[in-house]
Amino acid sequence: MSAIDPSRNHALVTGASSGIGAAIAREYARRGTPLILTARREDRLDALADQLRGSVDCVVIPADLARPDAPLHLFERVRERGLQVGTLVNNAGYGVPGSFLASDWTVHAQFLQVMIGAITELTWRFLPGLRACGAGRILNVASFAGLSPGSRGQTLYAGAKSYLIKFSESLALENAAAGVRVCALCPGFTYSEFHDVTGTRGLVSQLPKWMWLDTDEVARQGVDGADAGRAIVVPGLGYKVLRQVIKHLPDAAARRLMAKNTGRIRDAR
Structure with a gap:
């Protein structure tokens, strides 16, 4: 079997058509890493690839x-x-x-497939190759929601992101000896299309400025975290402080705090 050539290793980025995914693709391109871009919207992928092909190979x-x-x-x-x-x-x-019963089961099933099923299967299929590289990287884009108490509305979101964080921690332990570094990136509110798609832009626009993160900075910290082998990366000083507050609050108090503030960030109807 021929040796793996690290200079030819591509970064495969899912959901690369916009938001944090596109920013991560741009960050890897800036570092000279060739890319494989995937998402549903081929026209947007093509537009991004055209922008980046002057720097790296893009498929x-x-x-x-x-x-x-x-x-x-x-x-x-x-x-x-x-x-x-x-x-x-x-x-x-x-x-x-919306609330859990506000959507048909097919909507939830597709959500679970994208957020848990596909991520887990892609990792299982590509992991042997990452181990063969001797310096493989897995960057799982989770969310600060996965580190916080569950809230009303978008009922499955925090649970899916919490799964991704724990999955990343276990993968990091299992594969460290093979040179594979695994990172769960856990940003809070980030300037992207996410809240337009979920219809919550009006709600979250009222949040204080410190809660908003720059997409390119989130991407940079995520890529740095994966390279450094940091199991969890929480961008933004405010969110780092908030994480410590949540960790030291009694569980019941943390849930009451979330219940009080859910209406500011979620449509729970």
Whole structure:
């Protein structure tokens, strides 16, 4: 078997068409890492790839990760092209506004497929190759919501992100000896399309300025965290302080605090 050439290792970024995913792709391009970009919106992927191809090689492979067959299809497309993945960025995700019973089960099932099923399967399929690289990286874009008490509205979101954080911690322990570094990036409110898609832009626009993070800075800290082998990265001083407050509050008090403030950040109808 021929040796792995680290200079040819691509970073595969899911959900790369906008927001944090696009910013992470730009950050890797800035560092000279060739890219595989995937998301549902091929036109946006093509536009981003055109911007970045002056710096690095960019391959576009559209995929809808809500489809159960999409992770295997994506893996096979990468393999067919003879591409080496040295970094896996699991970024694709979204929120389902409203209370749990406000949406049909098919909506929740697709959400769970994208946020848990696809991420887990992609990691399982690409992990052997990452271990073979000897310096593989996995960057899982979680959320500060996964470190906070659950709230009303977007009922499955915090649970899915909490899963991703614990999954990342376990992967980091299991694969450290093989040179694979795993990081869960846990940003708070970030300037992106996320809140437009969930219909909560009007609510969250009223939040204080310190709670908003710059997308490019979040991406930079995430990539740095993965390279450094930091299991959890929380961008923003305010969120670092808030995390410590939540950790030291009694659970009941933390839940009461979340219940009091849910209406500021979630549509729980």
